[in-house]
Structure formats: C-alpha cells, structure tokens
Amino acid sequence: MRDARPDDPGARRYARHHSLAGFGVTGQRRLAAARVLVVGAGGLGSPVISSLAGCGVGHLVVMDPDVVEISNLPRQLIHTEAAIGTAKVTSVQRAVAAQNSGVEVSALPERLSVTRALELVAEVDVVVDCTDSIEARYVLNDACVLLGVPLVWASIAQYAGQFGVVEPAVGPCYRCVFPDPQAVAGLATCEEAGVLGVLPGVLGAMQAVEVIKLCSGIGAPARDAIRLYDALGATMATLPVARDPECGVCGLEAGYFEGVAGLEGVDAPPGFADFGGSGGFGGLGAAGGPGADGRAAASGAVAEIGPQEWPDAGFVLVDVRNPDEVEAAPLPPWMTVGADETFVEPWAGGWNETTRASVHARVGERDVVLVCARGARSRAAAGVLGASASASAMEHAAASGREAASGQEATPGDDAAADGSSRRPGRILSVRGGLAAAS
Numbered sequence: 001m002r003d004a005r006p007d008d009p010g011a012r013r014y015a016r017h018h019s020l021a022g023f024g025v026t027g028q029r030r031l032a033a034a035r036v037l038v039v040g041a042g043g044l045g046s047p048v049i050s051s052l053a054g055c056g057v058g059h060l061v062v063m064d065p066d067v068v069e070i071s072n073l074p075r076q077l078i079h080t081e082a083a084i085g086t087a088k089v090t091s092v093q094r095a096v097a098a099q100n101s102g103v104e105v106s107a108l109p110e111r112l113s114v115t116r117a118l119e120l121v122a123e124v125d126v127v128v129d130c131t132d133s134i135e136a137r138y139v140l141n142d143a144c145v146l147l148g149v150p151l152v153w154a155s156i157a158q159y160a161g162q163f164g165v166v167e168p169a170v171g172p173c174y175r176c177v178f179p180d181p182q183a184v185a186g187l188a189t190c191e192e193a194g195v196l197g198v199l200p201g202v203l204g205a206m207q208a209v210e211v212i213k214l215c216s217g218i219g220a221p222a223r224d225a226i227r228l229y230d231a232l233g234a235t236m237a238t239l240p241v242a243r244d245p246e247c248g249v250c251g252l253e254a255g256y257f258e259g260v261a262g263l264e265g266v267d268a269p270p271g272f273a274d275f276g277g278s279g280g281f282g283g284l285g286a287a288g289g290p291g292a293d294g295r296a297a298a299s300g301a302v303a304e305i306g307p308q309e310w311p312d313a314g315f316v317l318v319d320v321r322n323p324d325e326v327e328a329a330p331l332p333p334w335m336t337v338g339a340d341e342t343f344v345e346p347w348a349g350g351w352n353e354t355t356r357a358s359v360h361a362r363v364g365e366r367d368v369v370l371v372c373a374r375g376a377r378s379r380a381a382a383g384v385l386g387a388s389a390s391a392s393a394m395e396h397a398a399a400s401g402r403e404a405a406s407g408q409e410a411t412p413g414d415d416a417a418a419d420g421s422s423r424r425p426g427r428i429l430s431v432r433g434g435l436a437a438a439s
C-alpha cells in the first residue's frame with residue numbers, strides 16, 4: 001500500500017484484475033463491496049479465506065469454534081505453529097490483517113446453530129461451507145434457500161473431493177441432489193478416513209473461484225453440475241444435476257418440514273451439538289419461528305390456522321403465491337371478507353431484507369395471515385416474518401432503554417407505536433394446508 005496513489009489505493013494492488021478483460025475496475029469494486037460468510041476455518045477455509053482476502057473481497061465473516069492444533073497444520077495452511085492453542089478465527093484475523101489490511105474480518109469463535117445460520121446468512125452476499133459437517137451443510141443449504149443467498153459447498157475425503165454451488169430459485173439445492181441426510185451421514189468423515197493434506201487446498205481454491213464469480217458477476221456458477229475431483233487419477237468428472245420439483249426445501253410446496261425431519265436421529269458431530277434439539281431446521285419456520293432461543297416470545301405469536309381459527313377483522317392477508325398461481329386460483333371470498341387489506345408478495349424461494357421490511361411496514365401492528373397453495377411457503381414466510389419481527393422488537397426495546405436512561409418517559413406496552421420502524425405485527429398466522437386444504 002506504500003506505493004499506492006492517494007486517489008486510488010487499490011490501483012497498484014489490483015492492477016492485474018483491473019486489466020483483466022471482463023473483470024476490470026467494476027469487478028474489483030464489486031469484490032470490495034461483498035460480504036462473504038465462511039463457515040469453518042480449517043482445511044477448506046484456509047485457501048478460501050486466503051484467496052478471497054488476497055483478491056480483495058471487502059468483508060469476511062469467519063465462524064469456527066475450534067482452536068489451532070498441531071494436527072491441523074499439514075492442510076490448514078492459514079494457521080502457523082505460533083497459533084497453536086489460539087482460536088482459529090483469531091489466527092485467521094491476524095493472517096488476513098498481515099496479508100491485506102483492506103479486508104475486514106468478523107471473527108466468530110462459535111458453533112453454527114440454526115438460529116445463527118439464519119441471522120448470519122441474511123447479512124451476507126455469499127455463503128461458503130468449509131465445514132466437515134453433514135449437518136452444517138444441510139442447515140446452510142436450507143438457510144440459503146430460505147433467504148435466497150448463494151451457497152458454495154465442498155466435501156473431501158481421502159484422495160477425492162467434490163464441490164458445487166446452490167443458487168436458490170435458479171438451480172438445484174443440496175437437498176435436490178442429496179435428499180436423504182441419513183445416507184450422506186453414513187459417509188466417512190476426514191477424521192475417520194483420513195485426507196491427503198493438499199486436497200482441501202485444491203477444493204478450497206475451486207470454492208474461492210466460485211465465490212469470486214458470484215460476487216463479481218462474471219462467468220457461470222457451477223450450479224448445474226457437481227464437480228468430482230480425483231487426485232490419484234488426476235481426473236475431474238462433471239455430474240449434471242437438476243432441480244427436483246419434489247425437493248423438500250426448494251420444491252416450493254413439497255413439504256419443507258418433512259424434508260427437514262430427515263435430520264432427526266443423526267448424531268450431531270462435535271462442534272455442532274445444538275442442531276438436533278428443537279427439531280433441527282424445522283424449528284425455523286414452524287409455529288413459534290426460531291423458537292430455539294425463545295426470541296419469538298418477544299413479538300407476536302407465530303401459528304398455523306385453519307378456517308375455524310380465522311381472525312374476524314383487523315388483519316392483513318398476504319398471498320405468497322406467484323402471480324400466475326394467483327390468477328389461476330383466486331382466493332375464496334371467505335378468506336378476505338374480514339381483511340383490512342389483501343396483497344400478493346410471492347415467496348418464490350425466499351424474501352430478501354427489502355421484501356421483509358416492506359411487508360412489515362405494510363402490515364404495521366395488525367395481525368398478518370399468510371396463504372399459499374399448500375401451506376409450505378406461507379409457513380416458511382411466517383417463520384421469517386416472526387424472526388425479523390422479534391429482531392425489530394429487540395431493537396425497539398434497546399431504543400426504549402436509551403430513552404429511559406436519558407430521562408425521557410418510555411411507556412412499556414404502547415411504545416411500539418411511537419415510530420414506524422419499530423412496529424411489528426400482532427399475530428403472524430399461516431394457513432395450514434394452504435388453499436388446497438382450506439377451499
């Protein structure tokens with residue numbers, strides 16, 4: 001950076017990117033603006049983090065609960081002997097600071113949980129699964145599909161590895177290809193079967209390429225095929241994959257929670273012990289929203305309703321079907337008769353932050369009823385709305401605390417109406433079974 005021009009500190013550093021046809025200054029700016037979540041700072045995480053930091057991805061969020069051990073060093077090349085005994089994320093932070101001071105690293109020395117996956121995935125542009133955990137891969141896949149964020153995954157064992165990209169609503173998700181977690185869980189892990197030290201470097205570098213493509217908008221993501229690399233034969237095979245309309249997660253109506261239930265009975269590997277208890281990922285959008293940590297209690301209740309439990313009045317009906325579905329099958333009049341307002345906000349694989357905020361603003365403090373064709377999409381939408389409602393409630397509670405501390409009166413209970421940003425829905429209700437069951 002000493003040789004940098006003051007008006008463009010990256011000109012010298014990223015000169016080879018700037019002159020790269022199809023990438024250029026625009027591609028570099030996109031990398032600088034990107035936020036990438038890297039789960040796992042071990043064998044795959046090392047090359048991923050080093051490559052992304054070197055290339056100038058602006059913000060890396062790195063999560064790993066472990067400390068550096070001597071047995072890590074043959075393949076986890078970002079860590080050094082001096083880092084043995086320190087948290088891997090701290091070791092990563094120091095390494096990246098030395099490598100590229102323009103890259104910000106958020107270090108999270110913690111285990112991945114369903115709740116954290118939802119919170120973290122919502123805040124990034126791309127997620128990279130660098131864990132050696134089947135459960136983490138399924139949880140990240142589901143969170144990415146739900147929130148519409150691309151996922152770059154890889155797995156390695158012995159002398160071979162594979163990787164792929166999940167682009168929600170565009171290509172197949174991990175469950176489309178591997179619908180049965182139990183079957184995948186039966187495969188040996190690196191710890192059991194061993195792994196050639198250099199192999200994660202190869203697969204991690206390929207993951208980094210995909211992340212850079214996604215962040216900068218160049219090329220075609222590796223989403224329509226799984227790439228299988230065999231180090232002993234020096235071969236790369238391409239296994240075409242397609243979206244499964246019946247997929248438990250991204251198949252829109254195919255029983256999201258039944259698909260998730262496949263995780264039950266899988267023993268959580270060390271470091272990811274909190275995946276099982278609350279029904280795995282099913283806790284996410286089921287009644288109560290992300291209730292594992294009790295946050296949903298801070299906002300209006302999330303529940304499924306049938307015709308008998310329908311609110312009389314004072315609610316907003318949000319139809320989360322696609323416009324063509326809405327046109328093909330209008331809502332029956334009894335559903336809308338008590339509604340203050342009815343509008344369509346298609347789920348289509350997930351709502352982004354803007355969509356969620358707009359639904360919140362439109363619903364205000366009224367009850368909200370979400371409906372789709374068969375109940376899966378509205379249930380997922382209810383979970384997301386419940387989660388963001390509780391976050392909004394917590395922000396508001398914090399703001400009220402500040403007002404009280406500064407001597408201004410803060411009245412518990414009705415303070416939510418004080419400003420629009422902190423309003424949250426009363427009850428969040430999804431229609432059980434959707435139109436198929438209700439009409």
Ligand SMILES: [Zn+2]
Nearest residue numbers: 173176247250
């Ligand atoms: Zn799928």
